[in-house]
Every structure is written in structure tokens, then in C-alpha cells.
Amino acid sequence: MIVRALGLIAGAALVLLPLAGVPYTTTLLLPAFGYAVALLGLNLLFGSTGLLSFGHALFIALGGYTAAALTGRFGVRSLELVLLAAALVAALVAVPIGLLCVRYVKIYFGMLTLAFGMLFYSFLYKFYALTGGDEGMRVLRPMLLGRPLEHLDTVAYLTGPFYYYALGVLVVAALVMRRLVGSPFGLSLRSIRENAAKAESLGIGVRRCRLAAFVVAAVFGAIGGVLLVVPTGLADPLLAYWTHSGNLVFMLLLGGFDHFLGPVLGALVFILLQDSVMSLTSYWRFVFGAILAVIVIFFPRGLMGLLDARRAAAS
Amino acid sequence: MTALLEATDVRKSYGDTLALDGVSLRVDAGEFVSIIGPNGAGKTTLVNVLTGLTPPSSGRVRFKGTDVAGVGPARLARLGMARSFQLVTIFPALSVADTLAVAALSRLRRSTRPFAALSRDADVRAAVDEVAALFGLHDKLERAARTLPQGDKKLLDVASAFALRPDVILMDEPTSGVSTADKTTIMQTLVHAAQRMGVRAIVQVEHDMDIVFGYSDRIVALHQGRVLADATPDAIRADADVVRAVLGIATTQGRTQPGRA
Numbered sequence: 001m002i003v004r005a006l007g008l009i010a011g012a013a014l015v016l017l018p019l020a021g022v023p024y025t026t027t028l029l030l031p032a033f034g035y036a037v038a039l040l041g042l043n044l045l046f047g048s049t050g051l052l053s054f055g056h057a058l059f060i061a062l063g064g065y066t067a068a069a070l071t072g073r074f075g076v077r078s079l080e081l082v083l084l085a086a087a088l089v090a091a092l093v094a095v096p097i098g099l100l101c102v103r104y105v106k107i108y109f110g111m112l113t114l115a116f117g118m119l120f121y122s123f124l125y126k127f128y129a130l131t132g133g134d135e136g137m138r139v140l141r142p143m144l145l146g147r148p149l150e151h152l153d154t155v156a157y158l159t160g161p162f163y164y165y166a167l168g169v170l171v172v173a174a175l176v177m178r179r180l181v182g183s184p185f186g187l188s189l190r191s192i193r194e195n196a197a198k199a200e201s202l203g204i205g206v207r208r209c210r211l212a213a214f215v216v217a218a219v220f221g222a223i224g225g226v227l228l229v230v231p232t233g234l235a236d237p238l239l240a241y242w243t244h245s246g247n248l249v250f251m252l253l254l255g256g257f258d259h260f261l262g263p264v265l266g267a268l269v270f271i272l273l274q275d276s277v278m279s280l281t282s283y284w285r286f287v288f289g290a291i292l293a294v295i296v297i298f299f300p301r302g303l304m305g306l307l308d309a310r311r312a313a314a315s
Numbered sequence: 316m317t318a319l320l321e322a323t324d325v326r327k328s329y330g331d332t333l334a335l336d337g338v339s340l341r342v343d344a345g346e347f348v349s350i351i352g353p354n355g356a357g358k359t360t361l362v363n364v365l366t367g368l369t370p371p372s373s374g375r376v377r378f379k380g381t382d383v384a385g386v387g388p389a390r391l392a393r394l395g396m397a398r399s400f401q402l403v404t405i406f407p408a409l410s411v412a413d414t415l416a417v418a419a420l421s422r423l424r425r426s427t428r429p430f431a432a433l434s435r436d437a438d439v440r441a442a443v444d445e446v447a448a449l450f451g452l453h454d455k456l457e458r459a460a461r462t463l464p465q466g467d468k469k470l471l472d473v474a475s476a477f478a479l480r481p482d483v484i485l486m487d488e489p490t491s492g493v494s495t496a497d498k499t500t501i502m503q504t505l506v507h508a509a510q511r512m513g514v515r516a517i518v519q520v521e522h523d524m525d526i527v528f529g530y531s532d533r534i535v536a537l538h539q540g541r542v543l544a545d546a547t548p549d550a551i552r553a554d555a556d557v558v559r560a561v562l563g564i565a566t567t568q569g570r571t572q573p574g575r576a
Contacts, residue, residue: 179429179432180430183428183429183430183432184426184427185428185429186433187413187426188420188427190406190413191409191413191414195404197404198400198404198405198406198475199406199417201389201392201397201476202397202418202421202475203392203418203422203426203479204389205389206389208427209426209427212427212429
């Protein structure tokens with residue numbers, strides 16, 4: 001009940017925020033929406049399947065660069081087409097990488113995903129003619145639902161139509177993921193996480209399911225990546241860097257990976273916390289490190305776990 | 316008549332160690348077959364080979380007339396062969412209902428449906444309820460598997476294999492790790508469940524000789540990776556070589572004393 005009530009209040013606040021006349025806070029939340037979509041996918045891989053990727057930023061970057069290439073070089077300005085293309089590209093890239101990675105579990109899986117992430121980072125950094133190297137590629141403002149919205153300045157575009165568009169994508173992504181988690185496929189993934197040998201003895205195709213989860217996570221990552229680069233107008237190699245993947249894991253642990261909405265909460269709190277701490281001290285990474293240590297030691301189920309514990313205590 | 320399950324001259328070696336040395340075995344419909352032997356005789360290796368977990372070094376394994384050597388447990392489960400493990404093997408965080416649903420979905424070929432609502436699948440629900448009732452787990456459906464008593468964990472392990480509605484079920488020590496008082500209950504439960512669910516043959520590896528001689532139609536005695544005897548319980552009791560090499564205990568008045576071989 002508490003979680004549901006807080007969720008409704010938070011949802012209403014997110015819908016009403018652009019009307020409150022606080023454009024700074026409104027634009028601040030835009031990356032949180034992108035990260036939340038990516039984390040919903042990452043959590044299917046970790047929370048449901050038990051595979052922790054340290055290279056998931058690869059797919060965020062893939063989404064970002066797909067948006068940059070389509071809007072900047074090929075003149076495709078429809079955000080719906082960009083999102084669809086990013087999802088397709090991510091799926092195509094994820095299949096061969098996933099085929100290699102899901103042969104391994106635990107730290108070996110994590111290290112292999114990290115390796116692919118760094119390979120992609122190097123590719124983006126070194127292939128200047130194709131990717132713009134360290135300068136990255138510009139992302140032009142896309143049309144939303146066929147509307148150019150050229151009469152709006154950037155702030156009005158981002159805090160108005162794009163804000164609600166991104167929030168809408170997040171809601172749709174959350175509903176799709178909720179359906180996936182509650183489906184037979186979702187149960188198969190959880191059985192694999194709990195005991196892969198037992199799942200296999202009951203007829204579950206373990207590698208096939210792990211690969212499917214990897215590809216779905218990649219698609220969500222790329223969609224999140226598109227939402228991330230539209231506000232900044234830039235796709236750069238740091239999107240694929242390993243510290244970016246580390247931030248994703250941080251957000252997941254912060255929000256809590258054993259609750260469906262944990263990743264969304266993690267993304268929102270991470271972005272707001274980062275902004276607050278960065279405005280107070282230049283040693284914000286130090287503060288974040290301490291927070292991560294406290295979470296892992298004292299609250300392994302993350303913020304959502306805390307809310308759930310309160311619910312359990314209240315009932 | 317084609318055997319349900321047949322192993323022919325199966326060998327399995329690990330480096331220089333020969334775990335199975337030309338084992339041949341046949342299981343027909345309606346049989347309850349026990350595999351016995353001292354530690355290191357190759358019993359678990361044989362079950363692993365029969366269930367596709369381990370490919371044999373040589374030899375042939377046929378299930379319902381199809382060569383299944385090394386095809387892997389998932390495919391074999393879908394073909395109609397289930398197994399339970401020596402140590403309790405469960406999904407600790409999943410509920411009893413979800414554990415049984417994993418098997419039911421697999422049998423119904425619905426395991427990978429990504430957008431179907433599991434909670435509204437009446438076929439799965441009915442299958443879960445049926446198996447849970449047969450194994451006395453119906454009042455614990457929502458409990459996490461890890462919170463069950465040890466005997467119930469073992470029952471859940473076996474019940475999930477039965478939920479596949481297999482033609483043949485192979486059980487590696489189905490009563491290991493449970494109290495003596497629970498052993499008979501578990502065996503009666505699973506024999507009853509096998510009849511109700513149309514399981515055509517049961518193969519078990521078992522150390523408890525009361526269980527072996529009380530339930531088996533046929534006993535296969537393994538010793539040092541070879542079949543020492545393959546006969547009815549009465550014939551096994553009368554075989555001095557088997558008694559000496561495999562059972563390792565004295566028999567009195569035609570009845571094997573309880574205890575581990």
C-alpha cells in the first residue's frame with residue numbers, strides 16, 4: 001500500500017512538474033527517464049536472470065550514435081523511427097555478443113561484457129571519420145509524433161513536448177517490462193537465476209533464455225540511449241565508457257534490483273542526488289562511493305527494499 | 316518390443332578413470348528399476364549419461380527408439396524423460412507454485428511466451444494444483460521453497476520432475492537427506508503419483524535396501540563401472556557374488572538387513 005501510494009504521488013509529481021515553472025529541475029529529470037528505460041532492461045538481465053553486465057553502456061551508446069547518425073547524416077528526424085532503428089541495431093549487435101557472453105556466468109560474464117563495452121568505446125574513439133572520435137556526433141532535434149515543433153526554443157521543447165514524450169516512452173517501457181516479468185518467459189528467467197541446472201532438467205533452454213534476456217536488455221538500453229542524447233544534442237564515446245556502465249550498476253543497486261520499479265527509482269534518485277552533491281562538493285565521486293558502500297552493506301535490497309520493509313512492518 | 320530406455324555398451328571415462336565400462340541396461344514400460352552399488356560404482360555417472368547431462372565416451376543410449384546420447388537434459392525433458400537429483404535441488408526463492416509452474420509450462424511448450432499472463436493461465440494452474448495435491452504440497456503453494464522443511468524440499472524436488480508428466484523418471488536417491496520416518500511416505504507418494512500421472516517407468520539409484528527390495532521390479536547391481544547383476548529382487552538376494560560385492564552385508568532369512576550398501 002505504501003509503495004503504491006508513493007508511486008501514485010511520484011507519478012502525479014512527474015506529470016505536473018513541467019507546469020510548476022522550474023525548467024532546471026524539469027530538464028534535470030530527462031536523463032533519469034532515459035536511464036530508467038535502460039535500467040528496466042538491465043534489471044531483466046540481473047534481477048530476473050542473475051547476470052550482471054558491466055558493459056551495458058555499450059547499448060546506450062549504440063542508441064545514442066544511431067540517433068546521431070539518423071538525425072545528423074541521414075536526415076531522419078522522426079523520433080519514432082529513430083527509436084525503432086536504435087532498437088533494431090541494438091538487437092542485431094546484441095545477438096552475436098550475447099551468444100558469446102551467455103556461455104559464461106558470474107564474474108566471467110561481467111568481465112566479458114566489460115570487454116565488449118571497452119571495445120566499442122575504442123571503436124568510437126579511434127574511428128574519427130565514422131564516429132567523430134572524441135568530439136562525438138551531433139544529435140539534431142527530432143520531430144515528435146510527426147510534429148517539427150520548430151517554433152519552440154530548446155528549453156521549451158525539452159521541458160514541454162519532449163519531457164512528456166520521454167515520460168510516455170518510460171511508461172510504455174515499464175508496462176512492457178512488467179508484462180515480460182509476469183510472463184512464462186519471466187518465470188523461466190527467474191528459475192535460471194535460482195538454479196540453472198534444475199531449470200535445464202525441467203526442459204528450460206537456459207542459454208536461449210539468457211540470450212533472449214540479453215537482447216531485450218540491449219534493446220531497452222538503446223532506447224534509453226536515444227532519450228539520453230536528445231537533450232544534450234551530442235553522442236560521444238564516454239557514453240560507452242566503463243564508468244558509465246558502473247553508474248548503471250550503481251543506480252540498479254540504489255533503487256533495488258528485486259523490485260520491478262527499483263530501477264526507475266534508482267535512476268531518479270541517482271540523477272537528483274548527483275546534482276545535489278555536485279553542487280556541494282567537487283568530491284562527489286567520493287560521496288557516491290561511500291553511499292554505494294552503505295547501500296551494499298546495510299540495504300542490499302536498495303531503496304525499494306526499504307519501502308517494502310516498511311510495508312511489511314506496517315502489515 | 317522397443318524398450319522405453321536402453322543403454323548399450325556405454326563407456327564413460329574421466330582421464331584415466333573408467334567410470335562406466337560397457338554398461339548395458341534396458342527399461343520397459345511398467346517397470347520400477349533400481350540401480351545399486353557401492354560408492355564409486357558409477358551409479359550417478361550412469362544416471363547422468365542416461366539423462367543426457369553427460370555424453371558417453373562410447374556406446375548408445377536410446378529413449379523411445381531415438382538416440383539421445385549427450386542431447387542435454389532440457390531436450391530430453393521435453394522428449395519425456397525427467398530426473399531428480401541426489402542432493403535437494405530447488406529454486407530457493409521461488410514459491411512452490413512457481414516451481415511446479417516451471418515444469419508445467421515446459422510440458423505445455425509455453426516456457427518462452429513473453430507476453431502471456433502467467434497468473435491467468437488456467438492450464439498451468441490446474442497442473443500445479445494437481446501435482447501439489449498428489450505430493451501434499453497444496454497448502455504450501457505460496458511458500459518460498461527455501462522456507463520448507465527438508466522433507467518437503469525433497470518432495471518438491473521430485474514433484475517438479477513429475478509435473479513434466481514424463482514417460483520415464485530417473486531419481487538419484489529420492490530418499491537421501493530425509494529422516495527414516497519420511498522415507499516410506501515419500502516412496503508411497505511418488506509411486507502413487509506415478510500411477511496417477513501416467514509415468515510409464517521409474518528408475519532410481521538408491522542405497523537404502525529396504526526401499527530397493529520393497530519397491531523394485533528389477534535391480535541392476537553395478538560394481539566398478541560394470542553391471543554385476545540385472546535381475547529380480549529375489550534373484551539378487553540369492554546371488555552370493557552380488558551380496559558380497561555390492562550389498563556388503565549379511566542376509567538373514569531371505570531378507571536383506573536395513574542399512575547402506
